[in-house]
Amino acid sequence: MWFLLPVLGLIIGTYLGSNITFQLPPIYIKYMSIAVLASLDSVFGGIKAILEDTFDGTILLSGFFTNALLAALLAYLGDRLGVDLYYAAVFAFGIRIFQNLAAIRHHSLTKYRQRKARIRGERNG
Amino acid sequence: MDKARWHIPITVVLLCLGIMLSLQFQAQTRVASDLTFQRTETLIAMVRSLSEKRQKLALEITDLGNQLRSQMESSRDEKKLLESIYAEREKMRIVNGTTALKGPGLTITIEEHMPIIYTDLLNIINELWNAGAEAISLNEYRITSHSTISVAEDAYHEDGYSIFMTVNHEKLEYPIIIKTIGNPNNLEKGLTLPGGIMDNLALFNAYPEIEKVEALELPAIEKPTSYYFMKEYKPTEKDKEKTTKTTTPQEIINPLKNIAPR
Numbered sequence: 053m054w055f056l057l058p059v060l061g062l063i064i065g066t067y068l069g070s071n072i073t074f075q076l077p078p079i080y081i082k083y084m085s086i087a088v089l090a091s092l093d094s095v096f097g098g099i100k101a102i103l104e105d106t107f108d109g110t111i112l113l114s115g116f117f118t119n120a121l122l123a124a125l126l127a128y129l130g131d132r133l134g135v136d137l138y139y140a141a142v143f144a145f146g147i148r149i150f151q152n153l154a155a156i157r158h159h160s161l162t163k164y165r166q167r168k169a170r171i172r173g174e175r176n177g
Numbered sequence: 178m179d180k181a182r183w184h185i186p187i188t189v190v191l192l193c194l195g196i197m198l199s200l201q202f203q204a205q206t207r208v209a210s211d212l213t214f215q216r217t218e219t220l221i222a223m224v225r226s227l228s229e230k231r232q233k234l235a236l237e238i239t240d241l242g243n244q245l246r247s248q249m250e251s252s253r254d255e256k257k258l259l260e261s262i263y264a265e266r267e268k269m270r271i272v273n274g275t276t277a278l279k280g281p282g283l284t285i286t287i288e289e290h291m292p293i294i295y296t297d298l299l300n301i302i303n304e305l306w307n308a309g310a311e312a313i314s315l316n317e318y319r320i321t322s323h324s325t326i327s328v329a330e331d332a333y334h335e336d337g338y339s340i341f342m343t344v345n346h347e348k349l350e351y352p353i354i355i356k357t358i359g360n361p362n363n364l365e366k367g368l369t370l371p372g373g374i375m376d377n378l379a380l381f382n383a384y385p386e387i388e389k390v391e392a393l394e395l396p397a398i399e400k401p402t403s404y405y406f407m408k409e410y411k412p413t414e415k416d417k418e419k420t421t422k423t424t425t426p427q428e429i430i431n432p433l434k435n436i437a438p439r
Contacts (some may be wrong), residue, residue, distance in 0.1 A: 061188035065195020069203075072196070076204040078211070088201050091194045098190060102183050109186035116190045120197075 082131075083124035086138060089145040090123035091116055096152035103159035271312070274319040274398040278312050280358040282393045283365060284386075289351035291383035295328045295342045297374075301355060301385075302326070304374045308367025310359040312395050318344045319398045361389040 076084055094116040101107040123141050130137025208214050215223075270276045285301065287293055302320060305313055313320040324345055331339040342349040357364060365387055369375045378385065 057184055058187045058191045062191040062195045065192040066199045067195075068192075069196035069199030072200070074200075075207070076200055078204070078208060081201070081204045081208060084197070084201050084204065088194075088197050091190075091197055095187075095190055095194055098183075098187055102187070107183040109183060112183075112186050112190060116193065 082138065083127050086127045086141050086145075087120040087124040089142060089149070090119040093145045093148045093152065094119050096149055096156065100152050100155045100159070103156060103163070273401065274312070274321040275401050277397045278358060278395040279392060280311070281361055281389075281391050282310070282356065282358040283361055283368075284388045284390055284393065285355040285357075285368070286386040286388070287351070287353040287355070287383070291378075291385065292381050293353075293378065293383050293385075295326050297378060297383070298326050298342065298353070298355075300374050300377075301368070304367050305355070305357050305359070305364060308359065308364045310357040310364055312359075313355065313357045314395045315344045315355055316349060316353060317396050318347065319396060320344075321398060321402075323402050356393050356395055358393055358395060365389065 094112065097115065098107065098112040101112070123145065127138040127141055130140075212220065267276075271278060283305075298315070302313055302315070315324075315326070318324065325343070327343050327346075328340055329343045329348070331341060342353075367373070368387060375385070375387075
């Protein structure tokens with residue numbers, strides 16, 4: 053049951069976002085996308101940290117917002133400078149997301165196996 | 178692992194992520210449907226199809242406009258036709274006497290003491306028709322092509338013998354008032370011309386009272402005549418040929434030719 057609260061948070065957030073009358077101006081869509089990507093990375097990193105038992109709420113929150121903001125700012129700066137930092141950010145966050153996902157999968161699998169082994173051991177013992 | 182420690186932050190983070198995701202999703206779908214982000218080829222194709230559509234619709238508009246105009250014209254024609262039919266019907270009703278009428282004309286009053294018989298009435302009415310009367314009524318009976326003016330005998334009268342005049346098989350009560358609509362001057366002249374009907378009646382000491390009236394009211398006939406047997410007959414071409422062949426006009430005109438002096 054412990055995972056229900058975050059899922060509820062996600063659902064409520066999506067609902068709120070879809071019901072908000074505020075519309076993102078078209079020029080900011082690019083930066084918003086990179087910010088979303090950074091946020092996703094943070095979230096997956098947080099989940100990974102939970103599974104590794106190294107979770108810190110302050111780090112997650114600060115990382116979430118600063119990563120998103122910095123990614124957007126970096127992309128904006130790249131646009132100003134004529135360098136496509138946007139793609140660099142996409143690349144970096146993409147790699148990190150996949151790494152995090154892989155780690156999450158890895159950890160959950162090992163935990164599942166451990167638990168199974170423990171149950172089997174209990175049954176046998 | 179202390180659950181409360183990671184619970185709240187991840188929920189907050191996911192809440193924010195949800196908002197951002199849906200916002201971004203909406204914006205992206207909006208962009209995808211926005212024309213400024215479309216490719217040139219698709220834009221060209223869209224313009225082409227839309228202009229074709231527009232042309233088609235313009236054609237349809239003109240088509241429908243024509244239809245509307247023709248419909249309106251036909252309805253106007255129908256209206257005209259209907260109006261003329263109504264006018265015709267009104268005329269027919271007036272002629273047939275199925276409507277009460279109003280107009281200038283004469284009244285002719287005949288008192289009981291005047292020695293007048295039904296043929297005099299007939300003469301007066303004929304004279305009125307001749308003088309251009311448009312409608313005539315006798316007491317409260319309209320005179321139409323089906324009216325009858327006659328004489329009848331009252332078998333149950335105290336004196337045993339009494340005749341009275343009838344109009345439309347109804348007893349004509351005194352004073353007899355003939356109302357007629359037409360040009361009052363013409364009608365009066367028609368009646369009072371020297372040697373006319375009034376002079377004739379004066380020989381019998383009958384002096385009907387003639388009065389010009391500005392606005393006369395004539396009643397309608399009580400029951401309109403219905404026709405069962407009459408049918409319109411239009412001679413066809415064949416019939417016409419036959420008649421012209423069988424009776425040559427020469428034979429009809431010429432019998433007197435031999436008698437006439439040369």
